[in-house]
Amino acid sequence: LDAARAAFEAVPWVRRAVVRRTWPNRLSVHIEEHQVAALWKSEAGDDRLVNLQGEVFDANLGEVEDDAFATLQGPDGFSAPMLSLLGQLNTALQPLQAQVESLRLSLRGSWRAELDSGAVIELGRGNEAEVMARAARFARTLPAATAQVNVTPKALRHADLRHSSSYALKLAGITTAKPASAPEKK
Numbered sequence: 001l002d003a004a005r006a007a008f009e010a011v012p013w014v015r016r017a018v019v020r021r022t023w024p025n026r027l028s029v030h031i032e033e034h035q036v037a038a039l040w041k042s043e044a045g046d047d048r049l050v051n052l053q054g055e056v057f058d059a060n061l062g063e064v065e066d067d068a069f070a071t072l073q074g075p076d077g078f079s080a081p082m083l084s085l086l087g088q089l090n091t092a093l094q095p096l097q098a099q100v101e102s103l104r105l106s107l108r109g110s111w112r113a114e115l116d117s118g119a120v121i122e123l124g125r126g127n128e129a130e131v132m133a134r135a136a137r138f139a140r141t142l143p144a145a146t147a148q149v150n151v152t153p154k155a156l157r158h159a160d161l162r163h164s165s166s167y168a169l170k171l172a173g174i175t176t177a178k179p180a181s182a183p184e185k186k
Helices: 002-009 079-092 128-147
Strands: 014-022 026-033 036-041 048-051 070-073 100-105 110-115 120-125 156-160 168-171
Touching: 002 014, 002 026, 036 079, 070 079, 079 100, 079 128, 120 128, 128 156, 128 168
Parallel strands: 036 070, 070 100, 120 156
Antiparallel strands: 014 026, 036 048, 100 110, 110 120, 156 168
């Protein structure tokens, strides 16, 4: 039975197989398939998939639409907490009508998210609760901050949430630099 179970579980899309004997001479097999939740980009470059349980598994990437899932990139063994944070971030960013397209965890423990709009959010270091507290404050206050300069939250290009009581923004069409003056005619 163990050999039969191992043979079924060796198939790429099979997460778990349960094999039982059924009297008189039969086997009963129950197969649980992997359900794709995200793409996994490893530092080594061997891209794989993440299932709903946060487990990384190998399969033919050509069988899935890679733009239908967010991309996770981080150290080995962190796929489950990254998938959890991805779901929480998407929920927190719903008022901004934004989805996380990629989430990265550096070796130093710093989080970075790229949104479907192309905006980048530096979430900083910390545990899940600390990162989510900063993200929730950001999502709650961004509409008011952008309204002060007469733009919508869609103008967001970059946000740095690594500060404990504030954040920095880069918005499309907003600059603090003086415009270059036209050259004088002689």
